[in-house]
Amino acid sequence: MKIFQLLLLTVVVFNFISFPQVDTKIAVIIGNNYKLIDAENHLGIIYLSLNDLLENLDIPFELSEHKNSISVSFSDQSFVLTIQNPFVNILDSKSKTKKIYQLLNSPYLKKNNVYISSLSAIELINFIWNKQLIQLAPNRIKVEEKEFEQQIDTIPQLKISKLEVEFENDAVKLKLLFSDEIKNYYSFYRSRNLHLILWNVIVPKDSVIDFIGKDLLDKIEIKSIGQFTELTIHLKEEETISESFKSENRKELIIRISERDFGDWYTKESEHFKIIYRDSHSHLVNHLLASAENSLKHLMEIFNYKPEQKIIINTYDVSDYGFGGTTTIPENYIRIEIEPLEAGYEVIPYSERFQWLLSHELVHIVVNDMAGNLESSLRSIFGKVLPERNQPLSVLYSLLTNHNRYTPRWYQEAIAVFIETWFSGGYGRLLGSFDEMYFRSLVNEKLPFPSDVELENYTSHISIFLENILYLYGTRFVGHLADKYGVEKLINWFSLEEDEFYPSLEAKFEKVYNTDFDDEWNNFIKDETEFQKQNISTLQTAPLTQTKRLSEESFGWITKPYFDSKDRSLIFGFHKPGNLAQITKFDLKTNSYEQIVSLPSPSIIQIASLAYDETYNQMFYTRNNNQLFRDLLMYDFNSKNEKLIFEDIRVGSLTISPEKHELWGVQHQSGKAVLVRSKYPYTEAQSLSAFMVGDELQDLSINRKGDLLAVTLHFSNGQQSIGIADIKEIDKGNPIVFKTVSSNGTPENPSWSLDGNYLYWNAYVNGVANIYRYDVATEEITPLTNTIQGLFRPIEISNDSLLAFEFTTKGFIPVVFKIQKTERLPAIQYFGQRILDKSPELLKWNLEPTRIIKDTINVSEEKSYNSVSSVSLKTFIPTISGFQSRIVLGLYLQFNDPLLFNDLIIDAGISPFKETTNDIKYHLRLKYSYHQKFIVAAEYNATDFYDLFNKRKRGMLGGRFALGYNYFLIYDNPLKIKHSTELSLYKDIKYINDNQTEVSIPDYLILKSEIDIKDLRRTIGSTDWESGDWIRLSILGYTSDPKKPKYSGQLMAEWDKFFLLFFDHNVLQFKIATGYLFEKEEIPETKFYFGGFGNRAIENEPVKQYTKMFRFPGVPIYSIVADKFVKVMISNSLPALRIPGASFLGIDLKNINFSIFSQGLYSDSPLVEKAIDAGAQLNFVFQHWENLETTLSAGIAKAWWNGGNDHEWFISFKLLKD
CATH class of the missing domain: 2.120.10.30 (TolB, C-terminal domain)
Structure with a gap:
């Protein structure tokens, strides 16, 4: 026996001498409290301080006088653990019996603390204690009540003592009161009716209850069948949803039935939030408001921030997986999908998901909404401006009124994940096993780390993680900063003081950390690589599984x-x-x-x-x-x-x-x-x-x-x-x-x-x-x-x-x-644990559970959502636009409510400079949409910003008044079928087709109806659609002055088919289009006009205009005039070229894409009956200010027709995203 103990001691000593230990901490989670206990990692074996663990668990213990053993006492049992001895004596005080328990590793003494492997400690304590320790990860242990095997008892039969039916605006609520707690029930739909099965419930007799004149409910049939009672709830609506829950006394079962998310919207408010929700979400509302207030209170302290207006929370239930989304433009708004999150691989470690989600999204609100003095002043005048493609100057106003929004996505997500982790008591990606796995695998596969520019514009587009990879690197980088420089400096980097003047990310970084940003990113890569190499070495100390x-x-x-x-x-x-x-x-x-x-x-x-x-x-x-x-x-x-x-x-x-x-x-x-x-x-x-x-x-x-x-x-x-x-x-x-x-x-x-x-x-x-x-x-x-x-x-x-x-x-x-x-x-080290070891104050960031503080939050009474009274002015900016050859000074205003039920845009101006004529012209573009379906538009001498730079002008002399309606017949991704109808009255019109074609009649009415069918898909790494079909069918009717009416009509159809061909991202597009004009007299404004690429020098239209029905590169634009036609196009778009890290003066090159094409046209044009062309287009896509995109395009084409040929080239610069 002495020889065995000597050998054992020799092995232990050899291990300690041969391999250095890593000092660390283990978080012990008891309820909502976190306790850090000392620990050491010896070659992948985590040894924890048993003294610290027992003390935090309130388990009595005593270290012997000679420090060679420790006695631990429980209610009925106790054990004595001896240093350097793997065998533990367990004594049962009732039966006076003794058991021998063998540890996985021998304990040792260090600074009067007994260290024992964490697995041994968990197994030993769980073997005796009336609670259980759960190892969530090598660095986290959770204390839970011990689960004993549950016996399933015979359930006595219950009686229904009362049935109540309550009718609400767009729902019905059934309340069933039983003689005791209802233990088991289930429901299902058959046709439109809901069936409720109540096990071990009896009724004295079968019955039918009719509900005459009620919108949703027709009748309820109650029938006793053997061991159960079945309620058949006959409903009048085809699509309904139902939910069931018990009351507090557990004897009442409540069934709520409503139309499938088509009901009314309601609102409640707390001190800092206004929540907008459907009735079917009402059971979550107080919980969400309390969670939001809980998180915001701490964020306001951390960032010294106070919101100027109430933050909107809008709940939805239109997706099967939950998520959150945030914007601060034009107002602070959070969208919450209320479903369970998409789980798997611990990609997102979380505890209570609503608190976790709201904490994450509120960090975005706080960081992006902070403003310096000048920015705050500009917001008070212009609002927080949303970039608008038709008014590119809005980009400048947006930069001036919400500067923080224009930062890299990895930067945005980094601080949100950092805080989400500590607000949730360590449940977050900073301490997540998936993040560790990704970086460990990256080092093990000997792959390079991307730069911050490469990450945004290359890696996030080709990786299987897509933009989620920005969370990984952003989180890891700020973790590196917190570990190296501390949490206070990290918060300072993301904070904005009132006297700061639009600091850039890099400039603020150098100010806070006194080092170059790029150098620190490289340091992060070196430190992360070394950290993961150590983990890999630790894992290799034990035999690896042969796969x-x-x-x-x-x-x-x-x-x-x-x-x-x-x-x-x-x-x-x-x-x-x-x-x-x-x-x-x-x-x-x-x-x-x-x-x-x-x-x-x-x-x-x-x-x-x-x-x-x-x-x-x-x-x-x-x-x-x-x-x-x-x-x-x-x-x-x-x-x-x-x-x-x-x-x-x-x-x-x-x-x-x-x-x-x-x-x-x-x-x-x-x-x-x-x-x-x-x-x-x-x-x-x-x-x-x-x-x-x-x-x-x-x-x-x-x-x-x-x-x-x-x-x-x-x-x-x-x-x-x-x-x-x-x-x-x-x-x-x-x-x-x-x-x-x-x-x-x-x-x-x-x-x-x-x-x-x-x-x-x-x-x-x-x-x-x-x-x-x-x-x-x-x-x-x-x-x-x-x-x-x-x-x-x-x-x-x-x-x-x-x-x-x-x-x-x-x-x-x-x-x-x-x-x-x-x-x-062997157990690895977690990088996030290093941060906690150095900054234990982060444990104080752990939020109290919402259930504890919910009753302390003041919540207003429920009100119906009034979209009209909720409308407010979101944007008010001065503009400069073009109108043909004139410069127009104007104002751009946007009014809407948070749900965009009412959205009004007013773009008004005056052209005072009299460049071409002596008269002053007034200009107006007004557009109002209701529920994003009904549209009313009015235009008078409507401006076009891009007329300032282009020879081809789109500003149209005259007026237009339109009524439109559009809705989706089918919205079932990827299949979407949309119907649009618009009735437009044109007044005093002189030219159409970019002022290239003179009209014969200045006043006319057009009715157009279109069906748009999209069934399109793309793969990871694509830049455009790669597979599927796109079909458009339209009919148009024209009439002129009622006194001398002229009539005509058009039928048009086009079909695009996309294929992946030969290799990844090589897309072949096939198009066929046709049109037919019905007319008795010559009406130029209703004919079909073909020609040209269509791209102007400065543009806001999609860059690949050659794919449009009426474009025909190689011949002058609008030069082929026809009453009927058939057009065919074949185009091949090569895989986009992405150059990692391509950036100059803050402008990043996202990709270069190249397309070749050929088209054939057969028409009844008197000049060109048959034509064919071939051409190519090259596009350089750039990114500015992290969130804005521009495209430089060039194209060349040649066309041939019976009796002639011609060629065309262009260079065009497109503002904002394609």
Whole structure:
């Protein structure tokens, strides 16, 4: 025994001598409080101070007199831990028995503190204590109540004691009062009617209640069927949504039914906020206001900021994943999509999502809204000006009135993520495992870091992360600054003092940090590289798992995979640069793959939701994943046909029972996650359980027997767990109970073994995503891998092999490896933890939970949103414009309400200089839109800023009055069908076609109606549309003076088809267009005019004007006049050339794109019946002031026709974004 102890001591001493330890801290989370305890990282093993841990947990302990042991006491048990001895004696005071517990590593003494590995401490304390410690990450431990296995008791039958129906403006509320708490119920729609199943509820007799004369509700049928009672709620509307929740006494069930987000808007106000919401969001309103006030209060202290007006919060529920968006122009406005966030890979670590979202968005408000004295003065005159393409001088006013907005996106997001992390008590990307994985992989792959310019204009366009990569680098850079220089200087960099005069980002940086910005960015790269090399070295101290890559090709982002054992293939979806998102079948025998279906509108992280029924050879998947409501489809591999099962069902996280063929999923509705299932043959979806707002459900997986459901649970306190529920108990009508399998390391992606005896998942327990296995029989959890970059979405493909997807900076790659326990999992260091170690005051930034402070916030009574009274003047600026050869001095005003129900633009001016004639001309352009559908416009001698610079003038002599209406017949991304109709009266008109064509009649009326059909898609890294169809159909009617009327009409149609051809981003566009004119007399203003590129020297139109119907480069503009025509065009746009870091004097070159084209025209023109041309166009796209874009274009073309030929070239500069 002495020899063993000597050897053990020798090994420990050798380790300490051979490898230096890294001093660090571990955050212990107890409720809403954070405590930092001392820790050391020895070769990837985190040792924590047991004294500090026990003291913060209020567990009694005593260090022995000779400092060679520590005694720890619990209520019924105690243990003694001896220095340099891995064996612990546990004494039970009741039974007087003793147990021996072996630690993973031996403890040691340092400065009167006993240090023990964090895993050993957690296991030992959890073994005895009545609470449990959960290791969220190597640097974070959370204290939770211990979960005991829940017994499912027999539920007594309940009676309905009262049924009340309350009618609201656009909703109806049913209140069911029971004799006791209702434990289990679910609902589903069949046709338009809502069915509510109440388990273990009886009624004395069946009944029918009619509601005559009510808008939404027709009748309610109540019927007792065996163990349950069914309520059939007959509804009059085709599309409704419903939500159910219990009252505080738990005996009342409330069902609220309303039209699907078509209802009225309402408002409430707090001290600093005004929230605008629909009635179906009302249950969230007070919580949102309290969360916003909670965050803003602390931001005002940090930045010495006070808002001048109330900040608008506008809630929406038109997407299946939640998000936030912010602008400070023309007013401070936050949009919140209330649904659960898109989860996965811990890309976004968060706790209570609304507090987290609002904290992030409010940082943008505060940082961008701060102003110096001059800027504040200009705001009081002009407002915060939004750039307007038709008035380019608005850009100058915008720069002067909201200067901070024109900074790089990475800079904007960096401070928002920094503060979001600490406001949420460490739940944020600064302490996130995904960010660590990305930078560790970047260094491990020996890839270069981008410069800040390259990041914005190159990396963010070609990376699978798109603009999300700006969050990664921005966060990491400010983390570097906080670590090196402290938090106070970081806040100073982002703050703006009243006496500061429009400081640039770099100038302010040099003032605060006394160093050059570019030099510090390079220092950041060096420090980050060294930090990650240390982590990689730590991970390599233990044997790495031997994996075999099945492809050297990265698949970008991926869906949940499914293994088809019949032909040994893998079914999954992916989205990567240069490829349209798709679901593919990957052959494990040949490592080749083929597309099954294309996936329009993929989401950024999960792409889509997928399930596969191997028995029936059917695949289920979702579309509309990144916007609007998800549809659920089924693809039959036998017939090669797909079928829409449920439209707008909003369900994802799909899985299917191999035994019963039931389809399960998670529905997002009214901000909640709802567990649903649909039984074969999938005609209706049953809502089984609605989770509380803030608690979320994802990653469903059913074992092959069909009796166990595994899920990932995310709670509002930030904890994430793998849980298992017994489906048999659910079928009996018992409440759904999830048994927690693991909460360590943000576990996710549960997947069952082929025999159903094991459950696999990935988790960041040691800071790296590794694969774990749970034995259902023994409840033992075994780590299976030790990797450097990270493995995700495990799936068993044989008894001894697993397949998973390895993370790379370019996306995920499938790998296989043997199923065996890994020897050791070294823990990495988190960069964010270094900041916390040096600046522990950041823990004080942790916000109190909203539920605690909600009642202290004063909230006004609910009011209906009045769009008219909410209208205010947003912009008031003097302008200079052109009108033919005149200079026009004028004013530009914009009035609107926050929801743009009423939007009025007035552009008025006078041309006083008499350059061409002696008369003074007055000018007016007025446009009013209602709900962005109804439009009223009036123009008189309407100006055009670009007339100041161009020979071809668009300012039109005369007047125009128009009424318009446009709306979407279908808005189902990517398919959008829009109908527009406009009736225009023209008065005293002299010329049309840029004042090139004289009209025959000065007064006339035109009615035009158009159908615009777009079904267009693009890939990651594109600069324009790359695939799909664009169809326009229009009809036009013309009439003149009623006394001597003339009539004519036009029919026009055009179709554009886009293809990806030969290689990534090489786009072939095919166009065919035709038009026919009906007229009895010659009316020049209704004929078709062709010719020219169309680009003026200084322009505001799209740069590729040659693709328009009436453009024909090579011949003079408007020179071919026809009554009927057919036109064909073929154009090839080469992949855009992006030059990393191309920048000069603050002007960045975003890309260079080049197109070649040829067109053919057949018409009844007396001069040119048949014509053909060929040409090319080159575009240089620049970015100024970070958010503004301009394009320099040049083109050349030659045309041939019967009897002649001609050529044309142009150079044009386009202001603002194309």
